[in-house]
Amino acid sequence: MNAPPPARIAVVGASAAGLGVVEGLRREGYAGGLTLIGDEPHLPYDRPPLSKQLLTGEWGSDRLGLRGAAAIEALGLDLRLGTKAVALDTRSREVRLDRGGAVGYDALVVATGAAARWLAGTRGVAGVHVLRTLEDALGFRAELRPGVRLVVVGAGFLGAEAAAVARGAGAEVTMVTDAALPLGDVLGPVLGGMLAGVHVEHGVRIVSGTRAGTVLADHGRATGVRLTDGRVLDADAVLVAVGAVPNVGWLAGSGVPLGDGVECDATLYAGSGVWAAGDVANWPHPRTGSRIRIEHRTNAAEQGIAVARNILAGPGRAVPFDPVPYVWSDQYGLRLQIYGRTRGTDTVRIVEGAPEDRKLVALYADGGRVRGVVGVNMPRATRGYRALVAETAALDERSVA
Amino acid sequence: MEISLDFDKCCGAGQCVLAAPEVFDQRDDDGVVVLLDADPPAEEYENVRRAAQVCPAAAIDVRP
Numbered sequence: 001m002n003a004p005p006p007a008r009i010a011v012v013g014a015s016a017a018g019l020g021v022v023e024g025l026r027r028e029g030y031a032g033g034l035t036l037i038g039d040e041p042h043l044p045y046d047r048p049p050l051s052k053q054l055l056t057g058e059w060g061s062d063r064l065g066l067r068g069a070a071a072i073e074a075l076g077l078d079l080r081l082g083t084k085a086v087a088l089d090t091r092s093r094e095v096r097l098d099r100g101g102a103v104g105y106d107a108l109v110v111a112t113g114a115a116a117r118w119l120a121g122t123r124g125v126a127g128v129h130v131l132r133t134l135e136d137a138l139g140f141r142a143e144l145r146p147g148v149r150l151v152v153v154g155a156g157f158l159g160a161e162a163a164a165v166a167r168g169a170g171a172e173v174t175m176v177t178d179a180a181l182p183l184g185d186v187l188g189p190v191l192g193g194m195l196a197g198v199h200v201e202h203g204v205r206i207v208s209g210t211r212a213g214t215v216l217a218d219h220g221r222a223t224g225v226r227l228t229d230g231r232v233l234d235a236d237a238v239l240v241a242v243g244a245v246p247n248v249g250w251l252a253g254s255g256v257p258l259g260d261g262v263e264c265d266a267t268l269y270a271g272s273g274v275w276a277a278g279d280v281a282n283w284p285h286p287r288t289g290s291r292i293r294i295e296h297r298t299n300a301a302e303q304g305i306a307v308a309r310n311i312l313a314g315p316g317r318a319v320p321f322d323p324v325p326y327v328w329s330d331q332y333g334l335r336l337q338i339y340g341r342t343r344g345t346d347t348v349r350i351v352e353g354a355p356e357d358r359k360l361v362a363l364y365a366d367g368g369r370v371r372g373v374v375g376v377n378m379p380r381a382t383r384g385y386r387a388l389v390a391e392t393a394a395l396d397e398r399s400v401a
Numbered sequence: 402m403e404i405s406l407d408f409d410k411c412c413g414a415g416q417c418v419l420a421a422p423e424v425f426d427q428r429d430d431d432g433v434v435v436l437l438d439a440d441p442p443a444e445e446y447e448n449v450r451r452a453a454q455v456c457p458a459a460a461i462d463v464r465p
Contacts, residue, residue, distance in 0.1 A: 023454055046459050048412075063410075066459045298416060298457040305454060326457070328412050335413060335432070379413035379432020386419070 003314035006106030006273075007032050010095055012085045013111030013247075014038025015047070016297055017278025019066055020304020021109050026075050028312050034077050035103050037095065041082040042134060043072055048297050050137040051161040052330050056168060057141065061134055078103075085112070088254040090272040107273050107311050110251070110262050111304065114244035114279040114295060119153065122215045127222035128238045131158055143237040146170030151225045151235040153212040155182035157329045159241035160199070164331040166239075167202050174205040174233050176212050176225065186338070188348045191362060191374060194355040195331070202332055207233070212240075244295060246280045261293045267318035268307050275311060277303040286320040287392065298326040324390050334358060337382050340372035340389035347395065352381055361385060365395040402446055403464045406434055410460035417456055421448035434460065 009025065011018045014036050022036050038044070045064040053059040072079070084098040094102040116130035129140040140162070143150070148171045152159045155177035166173045179185055182199060184192035196206055207227070215238055216224040224234045246261040256274050257263040261282035264270045268283055276282075278300040282293040302323050310318035329336045342364040353360030353376070361382050364372035369392045375382025387393075404424070413432025417425040424445055426435040441449060453461040 020454060027450055027454070048457065068462070071462075298414065298455065301455050301457065305451070326414055326416065328414060328457070330412075337413065337432075379415065380427040380429050383415035383418065383427065383432075386415075 005030055005032060005312050005314075008035070008105050009033070009107045009109070009311065010035040010037065010103050010105035011109040011111055012037045012095060013109075013113055013278065013280070014040070014044050014079075014081065015111070015113055015278070016044070016066065016300035017113070017281075017304045018109070018111035019044040020301040021111060021277055021308050022075055022077060023067075024305040024308025025312065028308060030308075030312060034075070035080065035105070036077045037080045037083050037085055037097070037103065039082070039084040040133060043067075043069065043081070045134060046297070047132070048328075050134065051131055051158050051165065054134075054137050055131075055141055055144075055162065055165045061138070064134065085250050088251055088256065088274075090255050090274065093273060105273070107275065109307055109311075110248075110256070110270070110274060110276040110280055111278045111300075112247040112250070112280050114246045116240070117243050117245055119212060119215060119240050119242070122222075122238070122240065124220075125215060125217050125222050126220055127217075127236060128215055128240065130240050131162060132244065140237075140239060144169035144171055147172065149234055149236045150174070150239065151176060151212075151233050151237075152239045152241060153225065154241035154243070155179065155206070155208075156186075156241060156243070157183070157327070159239065160195070160331055161329060162239050162241060163199060163204050164202065167204055168332075171237075172205075173203070174207060174235075175199065176207045176210065176227065176233070178209065178211045180208055182206060182208075186342055187374065188342070188345075188364070190348060190350075190355060191360075191376070194358070194376075195334070195336075198332055198334060198358070207231075244279065246282075246293065248280060260291075263291070266320035267310050268303060268321050269310065269318060275307045277307045283321060286322045294325055296325060296327045299323060324386060333377075335377055335379065337375040337379055338372060339382070339386045340364070340370075342372035342374060345371050349395065351385070353378060363388065363395060368395055369393070370395050402441060402449065404436060404439060404441075404449060405462045405464075406436060407458075407460045407462070408433055410458045412458040412460075414457050417452035417461060420452035420455060421445060424449055425452060 087096040116132040181192035262276035345364040345366040347365040370388040373385040
C-alpha cells in the first residue's frame with residue numbers, strides 16, 4: 001500500500017520541468033490541490049526554438065506554447081503566472097511571493113531553472129544580449145539585419161545556433177570561444193572540426209583560444225569586445241552565450257541543500273518535503289555516482305515526470321532518476337543529435353557515414369564503454385545506437401554491426 | 402484517443418518511438434515522426450501520453 005499522497009503540492013517554475021511535474025501528477029491520477037507558480041507572464045512555452053525557428057522569424061511567438069490553453073485549463077491548476085517566489089520556509093511549509101502572500105504546500109517541487117550568465121558590467125548596455133527568455137529572443141532578433149557586426153561570446157550549442165541564424169539574416173558574425181574549437185569539448189576534434197568548417201564556409205569568423213574580457217560601449221551602446229589577449233573586435237551587437245546559473249537565490253536560508261543547483265538525492269528529493277526538477281536539479285547519477293546538473297529540454301520533461309511519480313510513490317518507494325540524456329541542435333542544414341554524454345570520453349568511432357558527407361553516426365566511449373552517440377543528419381539511425389549508451393555496452397566490433 | 406502531430410515542430414528526437422514503439426516511428430531521411438497507428442488500442446494510451454509529454458519539441462498533441 002502506498003502512503004496517501006500529499007494534500008497540497010506546489011511547483012515553482014512554469015517551464016518544461018514544472019509542466020512535466022503537474023502533467024505527470026494528473027496523469028497518475030493525483031486529484032489534490034496543485035499550484036504552479038511562474039515568474040514569466042506567459043503560459044509554459046518552449047525554449048529550444050528561441051535560438052532556432054523563433055530567431056529566424058520562421059515562427060511567431062504564438063507557436064512556442066508547450067500546450068494549448070485548453071490542455072492547461074484541464075489540469076485544474078491554481079496557476080500563478082507573473083509571480084515570483086522570493087523565499088521558502090520549510091518549517092511552516094510556505095513559499096513566499098513577490099506580490100505578497102504565500103502558498104502553503106505538503107510537497108514542493110523546485111523547477112526554477114537557470115538564468116543566463118552575463119559578462120560583468122554588461123547588463124543594461126544597449127546592443128548586448130543573452131538568449132534565455134522569449135523577450136530576450138525578440139530583443140536579439142531585432143538586431144539581426146544585413147551588415148550588422150555581431151560578436152557571439154561563447155560557442156556552445158546556443159552560441160553556435162545563434163551564429164548560424166545571424167549569418168542567415170546577413171549579419172557579419174564573429175564567434176569567440178576559449179576552447180580550441182566551437183563545441184570541441186562536447187564533440188571532440190573530428191566532429192568539432194567538421195562543425196567549425198561548416199561555420200567558416202558560411203562566413204562566420206571564429207576566434208578561438210581566447211576569452212571576451214570587456215564589452216566596450218559608447219553612450220551606453222556596445223561598440224566592441226576587448227578580448228583577454230588585448231585584441232578588440234568591433235561590434236554593433238553582442239550575444240553573451242556563456243552558460244547559465246541555477247536560480248536558487250530565493251532558497252537562501254531555507255535549509256534546502258544548495259551547491260551547483262538544488263542538491264538532491266538520486267530520487268531528486270532534497271529533504272523537508274522538497275523535490276527538484278529540470279535545470280536547477282543537481283543529483284548523483286546512479287550509474288556514475290557523480291553529481292550532475294543537466295540543462296537540456298528533454299531532461300527537464302523527464303525529471304518532471306520522475307518527480308511526479310516519486311512524490312506519489314511515497315517514502316521508501318521513490319526510484320533513482322537514471323536517464324539517457326538527449327539533446328539536439330540545428331545549425332544551417334545540419335541536425336545534430338546526442339544521446340548520453342560525450343564530454344571527457346577517450347575514444348570516438350564513426351560507425352556510419354562520414355564527416356565529409358556531413359552525415360554520420362559516431363560512438364563516444366570511455367574505458368572501452370560506450371557513453372554517448374552523436375548523429376549528424378541521420379536521426380533514425382542514431383536512435384538505433386541509443387541502447388548501447390543505455391547499457392554502457394563494450395565498444396567492440398559487435399557495437400558497430 | 403485522438404493524436405495530432407505537428408511535423409514542422411518535430412526535431413527527430415525519437416523519444417516518442419522509445420515511449421510507444423507500436424504507435425510511432427521515424428522517417429529514415431530526416432527522422433520526422435511517422436504515425437503507425439492513428440487509433441491505438443486502450444492499452445497503448447499510457448505510452449502515447451508519455452510520448453507526448455517527453456517529446457522535446459512538443460510536437461505531439463493527445464486528446465482526451
